[in-house]
Amino acid sequence: MANIKDVAKKAGVGIATVSRVINNSGYVKSETRLKIEKVIKEINYMPNEIARSMTLQKNNIVAFVLPNSTHLFFGELLYYVEEELFEYGYKVMICNSSEQLEKELVYLDMLKNNRVDALILLTNNDIEKYLDKNLRVISFDRRFEGVPYVASDNYQGGVMAAKKLLELGCKNFMFIGDDAQGDSTPVITEVTKRRIGFREYLHSVGIDNVVNIEYPLGNYMVSTEEVHDMLTGHMDVDGIFTISDAVAWAVIKELEKNGKRVPEDVKVIGFDGGRSFINLGKRITSIGQNPQLIAKAIGESISSFYNKSTVEDKIIPIYFSEGETA
Amino acid sequence: MANIKDVAKKAGVGIATVSRVINNSGYVKSETRLKIEKVIKEINYMPNEIARSMTLQKNNIVAFVLPNSTHLFFGELLYYVEEELFEYGYKVMICNSSEQLEKELVYLDMLKNNRVDALILLTNNDIEKYLDKNLRVISFDRRFEGVPYVASDNYQGGVMAAKKLLELGCKNFMFIGDDAQGDSTPVITEVTKRRIGFREYLHSVGIDNVVNIEYPLGNYMVSTEEVHDMLTGHMDVDGIFTISDAVAWAVIKELEKNGKRVPEDVKVIGFDGGRSFINLGKRITSIGQNPQLIAKAIGESISSFYNKSTVEDKIIPIYFSEGETA
């Protein structure tokens, strides 16, 4: 492939001048510019980005490390992040950790060696000590010391769900969601705030007997058996708020199997926005996260790494998504 | 960050020797090796991959260009491709074309400039003329001159669906699927072969009055109205084969709305494997594609670029996925 030297030789100019034309910087006589541009077209010269990265010490690559891109919400987020960063001229490298700490760490090393410009980190692991201070990191839904983060307003989401269920006349409440297993882990999951918002609001109106179902962090799906166990002994609840739409759907199926009508007998509110379930019969009532806004915030944070030294945290509003299950 | 020169100086050896240790190549006295390894650990040296790419003229990056990673099957394929290529030491760059030819072309240029090692191409556009002969490309489900491809055995999938529906006693058949709009486009879509296999098998047993519904290539979802139109005037069909599970699901909903029972009155077979619909009530009977096998084939093709000059095409077997809709 043709390189900048070929262009310079053929145009009868110096390398530096060609570089100036390409980057549109410094002084170049318009006559010279035209001549060079003609040659570039003629021999179909395209600047070698690797060499450019070499000198500039940056490569316009952003890596997105996440547990699993096939998870509905993560997949959507990935899509919008890619779309957003494309506008900024970044390329996105995808790194599924597949929930394996080791793979995540291998990726972290790889990315450091590849001098990626930034890292979007979405993890359930406590990898604080592996985070190189030279690496620009944005985290989503998890807080690490010194790392700016973007998250939905999960607390408000919990409050919103509680309010809605109260409004609809529910009396016996249940929350189903994964958890950071109390305080044993130093990772503060944003996701836990859904639970906190939900329970605190109910507490504020004098309701404290909320059934609380926990299951291990990072399980994005639940099996039929698990749902069965969750509901056993709690057939009196009439208002359920779940950590995700996927879980909500499983719960609804199980309720119906037990002769309960949704929403007549039990109201169910999910989380994420119910988008993926639109074509599947009942539309799930849900607290919506907005992946597009989140992606936008992430994009802004990443690009602002270059202007300011500190990047602020961002909380993205959630919204109520009307459905047929509450 | 420390570089190879720092290591060499601190260890009192030459740069070349350090390089030999890192790459485990050539002759190095084990004494020297130990000394160098100690220094590497001490100053936490990690080779700069950009510089390495510069000299080696390859960067271990594979780009996956596809219309939309949020499409269920594509998303799964992406996941397994990433998993597979990780084993080979490749990183995956994700490029959603969002069905825009222009974005696809911008990406193609970008990738060429970045000297990616290979490209996995999944497109509905006829971009043959933009494909640089120097770029290693594997295509999935589309055939381009001189480009090796990987595809499911779509023809056999069509045959399999036809056989099954016949076996179940269906008399009036319908095929719903997108199409390359006849021969007007030079792109040969593998997807069309599902239709061909289905119809040819039925033809071979004397059935030719198959209702054929086409809609534009690249529409991975159908709206309620579209499905309504598709079925209007065809309420006598009792065996339907659709291009995807997503479409199958929409069709089932519409049939049920019209008082038809599935599978009692009408049998419906989808395509992709019915995985995503497992938790959503009825399990869809489906012709399954195996994204894991496909990813494996793609990985092998990419790595074999380095051994042989020609890479052969690969057809991946499909399988019948039992469900409750046929």
Add this chain to the structure above:
DNA sequence: TCAAAGTAAGGAAAGGTTTCCACATTCTTA
């Protein structure tokens, strides 16, 4: 009209590797 400012262009260093080549040392074996 001459100095200063503005415009134009090229040489060369720097960025961090790998690898070819040359040289030096040690081991084999006839």
Add this chain to the structure above:
DNA sequence: TAAGAATGTGGAAACCTTTCCTTACTTTGA
């Protein structure tokens, strides 16, 4: 024991840019 092979090591070129620095020419303005 000397020639040849095997082992060990380092210098320097090459990969392709960007950019600093220098030089040179042109314009401006007092």
